[in-house]
Amino acid sequence: MLVATAGHVDHGKTSLVKQLTGTNTDRLKEEQQRGLTIELGYAFARLGVNKSIGFIDVPGHHRFINTMISGINGIDLGMLVVAADDGPMPQTHEHLTLLRFLGVDKFAGVITKSDLVDRARLDEVRQQTASLIPNSPLCEVSNRTGDGLESLQSILEKQIEQTQQRVTEQQFRLYIDRVFVKKGVGTVITGTCLSGSVNIGDELRLHAAINERTGSSTVRVRAIHTQGLPADESHAGQRCALNIVSKSSRVQIQRGDFLCTHPAALPSSRLDTRCWFADEPDHAIKHLGRVKLYLGTRRIAAKTYLLERDDNKAQDTQVQRIQLILEQGIVAFSGDRFILRNDSETRTLGGGIVIDPDAPQRGKSRDYRLRYLDALTMKSPSAALEQMLFSNDDIVSLNKCLRIWNLSQQELDRILKNTPFNNGALVKIPDDNDELLLSTSLWMRHLKHLDQQLARWHGTRPMERGIQPDLLRAQLQPQTPAYLFKALLNDRIQAGKIIYCEQLIRAAGHRPSLSPQIQQQWQKLEAQMQSRGLDIPLRSELQQALGFEKKQLEALTRPAIKAGDLFEIGEKRLALPHTINELAALIRQFKGIATGISVIDAKQVFGLGRNQTIEILEFFDRLGFTKRIGNLRLIANNDAPSQANGPKEIWS
Secondary structure (H helix, E strand, O other), X not given: OEXXXXXXXXXXXXXXXXXXXXXXXXXXXXXXXXXOOOOOEEEEEEEOOOEEEEEEEOOOOHHHHHHHHHOOOOOOEEEEEEEOOOOOOHHHHHHHHHHHHOOOOOEEEEEEOHHHOOHHHXXXXXXXXXXXXXXXXXXXXXXXXXXXXXXXXXXXXXXXXXXXXXXXXXXXXXXXXXXXXXXXXXEEEEEEEEEOEEEOOOEEEEEOOOOOOOOEEEEEEEEEEEXXXXXXXXXXXXXXXXXXXXXOOOOOOOOOOEEEOOOXXXXXXEEEEEEEEOOOHHHOOEOOOEEEEEEOOEEEEEEEEEOOOEOOEOXXXXXXXXXXXXXXXXXXXXXXXXXEEEOOOOOEEEEEEEEEOOOOOOOXXXXXXXXXXXXXXOOOHHHHHHHHHHXXXXXXXXXXXXXXXXXXXXXXXXXXXXXXXXXOOEEEEEEOOEEEEEEHHXXXXXXXXXXXXXXXXXXXXXXXXXXXXXXXXXHOOOOOOHHHHHHHHHHHHHOOOEEEEOOEEEEOOOXXXXXXXXXXXXXXXXXXXXXXXXXXXXXXXXXXXXXXXXXXXXXXXXXXXXXXXXXXXXXXXXXXXHHHHHHHHHHHHOOOOOOOEOHHHHHHHHOOOHHHHHHHHHHHHHHOOEEEEOOEEEEOOOOXXXXXXXXXXXXX
C-alpha cells in the first residue's frame, strides 16, 4: 500500500513519517537546515512478514505545490495531517482537493501536536478534520511523545486489508520522479509502479519528457528494490527503484521521463479528457485558455478546447469534456488522472481523467465523436468496445485499443473471444500494420451501399464499361475511408460480384449498352458522318446538322472515343473507324508508297482539301501508321489503323 501525506506546512508530516518508519525523508541539507520539506521524500514501514507500507512525504509549502503534485500519483491512501494548534489551513484544503482530483477516495486523518492543546481544542480540530474527510478514520498523535502512534498504525493496518490489489496483467508503466547515480551501481531511477510488473532483465522503453531530447530508447533493468528492499520483481501499487543500463551512452534521464513495456505507447499532443472544476468562480476554465497540465511527474503547458462549451466558459463545479492541446507530447493512457492549474501556476483549476490519449485535431466536437468518448468512459474495455462496435457503429483500431487501455495482445484477444464479440459478430480488416474491427452488420451495410452505388452508376451511364475506383469511392456518402473501401472492393472481387479490369470497376453482370434514346442519337450521328464519305466533319458541323447542344454531343461521343469507335482528328474533327481504314487503304494503294507520299499526292488520293489532308496525315503519324521523313511519309506499321479500333461491345 502507498500512502501520501497531505497538509499545511509545519504540521508535522515529515516527523510523523519518521516516527512510523524510522526514516528522515528530509534528505537534502537545505531541508534539514530549514526544517522544511522541499523535495519528495520516501520511506517504508514493515508490518508483519509480507506486508509493507510505502510513504510519500510531500512538501507542504504553497511554493512547492508543483513538487507535491508529482508525488501523489498511484497512491492508495491520503494521510491528511492537521496540527492541533492551527487546525485546517489553506494548504490542507488544497492538498485535499488535489488528492480527490487524482482519484484518491480513501483517507485517514491525523491530528498532530496533540500534546500542545487542551481537550476542547482537540475536539474542535477533530470535528473540523472529520468534516473534510467524512467517514474516514481519525486519530490524535504527538510526534514528540509518541502518543497515538499505535492507534495510527492500527488504522493503517486495517487500510491495508481493505486496499484492493492492483491489476498486474497490464503493461508495466512508471513515471520517473527521481534519478541519481550510485557509485559502483550506475543509474538508478525511482517511481510508483502504476500498472503491470517489471522483472530483472526486462527491456523497457524510455520516453523522454522533453521533445528536444531523443524521443525514445531502450533500457534494461539490472536490479530492483521494491518498497525499500532488494527484489526480483516490482508490481502495480509499489514504490520501486530500478538500476537501469542503456546501450547508448547518450541517453539522459530526468524526472518526468516515462518507462513502459508497451510496444504501441507513443507520445500524444492532444488528449480528450473528462474534467472536474474547482468551486471558485474565478477558477473557471475558458475555451482556448492556457493552463498547466500535471500528469504523472510531468508538467506541460497546454491549451483547453471545450468540447461542450456554453458561452466559451465551462460551467462552475460541473464535469465537462475538454480536449487538451499540449505544447509537448506525453505518453498517456485512458484512465490516467491529471491536475490543471492556471498558466502562472498560482491556482488549481480542476482535475480530470484521460478518455482518449490519441485525440483527433478535426471533428472533435461532432456528435459521433462525443458518442465515442461516452463509450470510452465506460468501466471496462469490454463494455466500451461493445458500445462502440454495436451501438455507435464505430470502426475500432486494435492498436489503438492496446494503447488506450494499456492492454497486452493476449488480454485484448481474451476480450474479443468473449460474447458478444465472437460467433461471427465482428469483421477484421487490415490497415498497414494494424487491424480494424467493425460489426458484421455495419460491414454488410457498407457492402450493400457499395453495390447500390455501382448499380446506380451503371443505370445512369449504361454505355460506359465501368467506373474508376476513386470516383466510385467518392460516390459513397459519407465518403468511405480508403482502408475500408479497399477491403470492401477486395471482398466483392473475391466473391465474383465485381470485376476490376483495365483500372475500371464494373458489376459482374454489367454489359455496356445504349439506351433507346442514346441509340437513336448515335444512329443519327453515324448516318450524318457516313453521308460525308471521306470528308471528315468538324464537331461544329455535326452539332449544327443534328441540332445537338455542345454538351449533348460531347456526352454522346466521349465514351465512343474511349472505346475506339470514334477517332479524334486534330482538335475539331471526328471520324468513324471505317473512314480511317478507307483512308489508310488509299495510302497503301498509292503507286509510289515505297518511296513515300507527299501532302500534294495525298490530297489528290483523298480528294480532300489541303488543311484536312494535313490533319489526317498528322493523325496517322501519331497513330504510328506513317512516319514523316522530310516532306514525305512512309508506312511504319501496316496494321496500325485496324489495331487502333477499340472494343466494339458498346457500339456494335
